[in-house]
Amino acid sequence: MSKAEYVYSVLLEEIRSARIPGGTALRAGAVARRLGVSVTPVREALRRLEKDRLISYEAHHGATVVDLGDEALAEYYGLRSVVEGLGARLAAARVTEADLVWLRELHASMLADAEHGRHERLGEQSRRFHLRIVDIGGPAFLGEHARSVRNSFPVPAEASLWLDDTQVRVQLEAHGGILAALEAGDGDAAERIMVDHVRQAGEYRKEH
Numbered sequence: 001m002s003k004a005e006y007v008y009s010v011l012l013e014e015i016r017s018a019r020i021p022g023g024t025a026l027r028a029g030a031v032a033r034r035l036g037v038s039v040t041p042v043r044e045a046l047r048r049l050e051k052d053r054l055i056s057y058e059a060h061h062g063a064t065v066v067d068l069g070d071e072a073l074a075e076y077y078g079l080r081s082v083v084e085g086l087g088a089r090l091a092a093a094r095v096t097e098a099d100l101v102w103l104r105e106l107h108a109s110m111l112a113d114a115e116h117g118r119h120e121r122l123g124e125q126s127r128r129f130h131l132r133i134v135d136i137g138g139p140a141f142l143g144e145h146a147r148s149v150r151n152s153f154p155v156p157a158e159a160s161l162w163l164d165d166t167q168v169r170v171q172l173e174a175h176g177g178i179l180a181a182l183e184a185g186d187g188d189a190a191e192r193i194m195v196d197h198v199r200q201a202g203e204y205r206k207e208h
Contacts, residue, residue, distance in 0.1 A: 002041070003037045003038075003041035004040075004041035004044040004045050004048075005045075006035070006037070006041070007031065007035055007037060007041050007042050007044075007045035008044075008045035008048050008049065010035060011026070011031070011045055011046075011049060012049065012052075012054070012151060015049070015054050015055075015065055016150075016151050020065055021065065021067075022065050022066060022067030022068060023064065023065060023067040024064065024065045025061060025062060025063065025064050026046065026055060026062070026063040026064065026065065027062060027063075028042045028043050028046065028062075028063070046063050049063075050063070052148075052151065052152065053066065053152065054066055054151075054152065068153060070206065072153065073153065073202070073205060073206060074202065074206070076149070076152065076153040076202075077198060077199060077201065077202025077205070078199075078202070079149050080146075080149055080150070080198050080202075081194070081195045081198040081199050081202075082195075083134065083142060083145050083146050083149055084130055084133070084134055084146060084194050084195075084198055085191045085192075085194045085195040085198070086137070086138070086142065086191065087133055087134030087135075087136075087137035087138050087142045087143075087146060087194075088133055088134075088137060088178060088181075088182070088187075088190040088191050088193070088194040089137065089187040089188070089190055089191035090136075090137030090138055090142070090187070091133050091134070091136040091137035091182055091190065092137075092181060092182050092184075092185050092186055092187035092190045093185065093187060094136055094137060095136050095182050095183075095185075099132070099136050100179075100182065100183060102132065103129065103132060103133070103179055103182070104179065106125060106128060106129055106132075107129065107172075107175055107176065107179055109125065110122055110125050110126070110129070110172060110175070111172060113125070114168050114169075114172060119162055119163050119165075119168060120162075120163070122160075122162035122168065122171075123160045123162045126162065126171065126175070127150070129175060130146070131143065131146055131147065131150075133178070133182070133194075134146040161201055161204045161205070161208075164204075167204060170200070171197070171201070174193055174196070174197035174200075175197075177189075177193045178190055178193050178194055178197070181193060
């Protein structure tokens with residue numbers, strides 16, 4: 001990994017998880033000192049983040065993390081539902097037994113973590129579950145698009161629906177339904193459950 005790639009990956013994760021919130025100014029020198037690199041790779045990473053529309057440049061202010069509102073939130077979950085729903089539909093026709101074993105094991109791990117109250121682990125596991133399904137369904141384009149969409153809108157750790165006991169049960173039931181549809185090769189059901197699942201997550205975020 002190059003230094004620029006390292007800086008980009010760190011800042012991307014910090015913005016995506018809202019550890020660096022919207023409206024925060026990013027000074028290249030300060031970032032360079034914090035990450036132990038020169039200013040050059042930081043500037044390269046910032047240009048890439050600008051291309052991703054995660055930061056913007058303003059005269060006399062430099063780079064600032066984009067502060068997204070309710071309309072962007074609705075667009076984010078709407079786009080996710082389309083991309084991930086299509087991924088689930090296509091995956092139903094392409095999924096292999098090895099894929100199903102991987103998904104079953106991850107789902108079982110999530111059920112065990114939920115049972116033992118390890119809710120802080122569920123958000124990242126859910127991300128892996130969703131992206132694996134999209135990768136199975138659309139390995140040429142959809143997987144990349146799904147990651148780009150997910151990286152475009154910050155989700156603060158404390159806003160994760162996986163920290164809400166009532167939501168954990170609902171979300172895991174949806175995962176189980178998607179998995180059953182994939183096992184049955186039912187693309188219609190896989191897409192419908194995935195779309196409803198993602199939209200429900202969006203409604204939760206809007207209310208919280």
